[in-house]
Amino acid sequence: MSKNEQAYLDLCKQILDKGTKKDDRTGTGTYSIFGAQMRFNLQEGFPLLTTKKVNFKLIATELIWFIRGDTNIQYLLKNNNNIWNEWAFKRWVESDEYTGPDMTDFGNRSLADEAFNQLYQAEMKSFKERIIADDEFAKKYGELGPVYGKQWRDWRTSTNETIDQLKNVIEQIKTNPDSRRHIVTAWNPEDVPKNMALPPCHALYQFYVADGKLSCQLYQRSADVFLGVPFNIASYALLTHLIAHECGLEVGEFVHTLGDAHIYSNHVEQIKEQLSRESLPLPSLEINPELKSVFDVELSDITLNNYQSHPAIKAPIAV
Structure with missing residues (x-):
């Protein structure tokens, strides 16, 4: 059994055993703990x-x-990636221009009502096709506001200048590796109440160089442990690999620090099913040796080797 994966499974058990039942923004309800940490040796x-x-x-x-x-x-849609669709779709169906069937609480209703699910799937399909084909529609309804990418690469200052945080941090790692300021933050207090589809959950990350290895610590203010956290773990591990590759370093640890770590009430059975399974050996990652800059990376530059797993487990997303 992988020690790395066990850190995640132990967190799931802790929340099920000791989590406080809480209401939340989505109205779904959660079991929650505050303050947790996992460490992954990359x-x-x-x-x-x-x-x-x-x-x-x-x-x-x-x-x-x-x-x-x-x-x-x-x-994302052009790359068959649908993980942000619901937030954009919600904006569309709540707009004055939308004239289709009522899509209120579409996430939960689509699971409970097959007739509604067929309507929802048809509306979502039409929405996605239009986003891909119609640049003007995409500009209006595919935009999520100043979310992660905007804050990482184009932080707007009070004097209307911009800061490319990610580019600056990579340069600092190369030129001043012992600095304690290798930080990128997505939490912009000015932008949070504005037109963000979702205020950043993974809010701030910091890099650390020691013994020729690059480590990363993420602070995540809100953590959907079943659906979101597995993605967050792998995403920041991949980011660490890519930046280490550019900077000529090995990878060290990924440290994942969580604020409100929660399991949604409609994910409990799925979590229990996952906990009943034995973990398998972890895969390895290979990066194209010809890749010089993280800003030039394409999907074809990244290879995951020897990934084996149990089947996927479906669960509704809370929007």
Whole structure:
């Protein structure tokens, strides 16, 4: 059993055993703990969960989207990545221009009502097709606001200048590796109450160089442990690999620190099913040796080797 994956499974058990039942923004309800930490030794394998299948291509294309500073789902949809659709779709169906069937609480209703689910799937399909084909529609309804990519690459200052945090941090790692200021933050208090589809959950990350290895610590204010956290673990592990590759370093640890770590009430049975499974050996990651800059990365530059897992487990997303 992988020690890396066990850190995640132990967190799931802790929340089920000791979590406080709480209401939340989505109205779904959660079991929650406050303040948790997992550590993943990236030398021991790439931390993609094996107790359920996790789609690595979705993780990689989303990270590339962040790195490019993009905030529109059109790029994601063109790469068959649907993980941000619900937030953009919610904006569309709540707009004055939308004239289709009532889509209120579409996430939960689509699971409970097959007739409604067929309507929802048809509306979502039409929405996605239009985002891909119609640049003007995509500009208006595919845009998620100043979310992660915007803050990482184009932080707007009070004097209307911009800061490319990610580019600056990579340069600092190369030129001043012992600095304690290798930090990128997505939590912009000015932008949070504005038109963000979702205020950043993974809010701040810091890099650390020691013994020729690059480590990363993420602070995540809000953590959907069943659906979101497996993606977050793999995404920041991949980011660490990519930056280490550019900077000529080995990888060290990924440290994942969580604020409100929660399991949604409609994910409990899925978590229990996952906990009943034995973990498998972790895969390894290979990066194209010809890749010189993280800002030039394409999906074809990243190879996941020897990934084996138990089947995927479906669960509704809380929007």
